[in-house]
């Protein structure tokens with residue numbers, strides 16, 4: 162697939178680099194061609210290409226959003242998605258690692274409002290980027306789960322396909338409004354790891370019978 166990335170820092174690069182090595186074509190969308198992270202990404206993986214954000218969206222089959230949450234509105238302003246899937250990896254994080262929108266609504270629903278003609282799927286948000294670089298836990302017989310949320314079944318199927326290729330067990334939690342709960346899971350993970358000394362190489366698993 163042709164996969165586009167808006168934001169190619171720790172999260173964007175980790176996911177894009179793995180997907181490129183699985184055979185996907187990666188286009189980084191950035192209107193600032195002197196962006197430090199863009200230069201670093203193109204240097205680290207010369208098979209990535211670069212385009213303006215709108216051109217990238219026109220070319221790609223599916224796009225990822227991996228920017229600081231505070232940049233999302235301006236980054237998405239005026240971008241036409243024409244029904245394409247936009248994977249929201251971003252998290253609204255407020256003071257003291259609280260929910261940045263005061264839990265009134267999810268960041269993913271705000272992203273959907275800022276990109277109204279995209280099919281937004283929340284994914285790749287509940288762990289630190291360390292687990293996007295390496296999610297292999299060979300001592301276990303279950304895969305790390307990746308909880309997703311979104312309103313469009315086809316868009317969620319596309320994301321689930323990529324998750325499966327990456328070695329995650331995708332789990333559909335329901336409509337995009339479920340993202341609020343996923344964002345709180347993120348805060349739990351972040352507080353445990355970034356504040357309370359747990360290893361970043363820990364993931365959630367989903368066991369069902």
Ligand SMILES: NC(=O)c1ccc[n+]([C@@H]2O[C@H](COP(=O)([O-])OP(=O)(O)OC[C@H]3O[C@@H](n4cnc5c(N)ncnc54)[C@H](OP(=O)(O)O)[C@@H]3O)[C@@H](O)[C@H]2O)c1
Nearest residue numbers: 168169170171172196198227228229230232251252289290
């Ligand atoms: N870090 C984690 O472990 C983690 C895990 C899951 C989700 N998240 C979420 O994922 C998002 C990205 O986090 P990150 O750690 O990857 O951040 P990061 O390493 O700082 O990368 C941010 C990326 O966004 C770009 N960017 C920043 N402002 C922009 C703007 N106004 N317009 C266009 N591009 C802009 C940056 O480009 P420049 O270099 O040009 O500034 C860079 O490519 C955040 O919302 C974060 O909450 C983070």
